[in-house]
Amino acid sequence: MQLSLKTTPRSGQDNDHTMTISGQPAYSKRHWHNTAIRANSHGISLTRDPIMRVDYPTLTRTIASLTAGETDVVALMATIVCETHHSDDRFDWTGFYRVTGPELLKIGPYQGGHGCLVIPFSRGVCGAAARTGQVQLVHDVDNFSGHIACASSTRSELVLPVRNGQGTLLGVFDIDSNQPAAFTRTDADHLTRILDTAFA
């Protein structure tokens, strides 16, 4: 993240400055949230909280323990979303889209800002995951033809198909990040195992 700080003296008031900060505001909302700005007579300092990264063995154990014996799909989705969303600073929007009709996805449990309500299989990253049954690892949403921008801050996405034990497609699990190229194949592999176990 790049920041520049500028202080502007207000007219006639030597000790009273207006501080403006500019940088890359779309990079990550959370980065700004984690940034403390302190100003005193010696100058200005910025401090950041440590970056939080998911520990997949812990996430896997936590979800398995919370969902043990649960078969209700919405209860499972809501719990997986909550635990996953709060496990990693990269995850700015985390949610499920459910198959509710022929070639049709509708919003399920999610965390983050507003999510689009309806996505046909023919559209977007979520539609591509549902249509092809393949994980969609999108490093730059601007290069994905047909990407649906529910939030203009989203830069990269990971969408995984969700199937039950019989192999029927229940929906997709979508994680969006405000950081470019936020996701890796390792994320996809761990999350696929978590979903397969929960919805088996």
Ligand code: SME
């Ligand atoms: N970007 C997704 C739509 C869902 S939202 O981002 C929450 C897509 O292209 O399918």
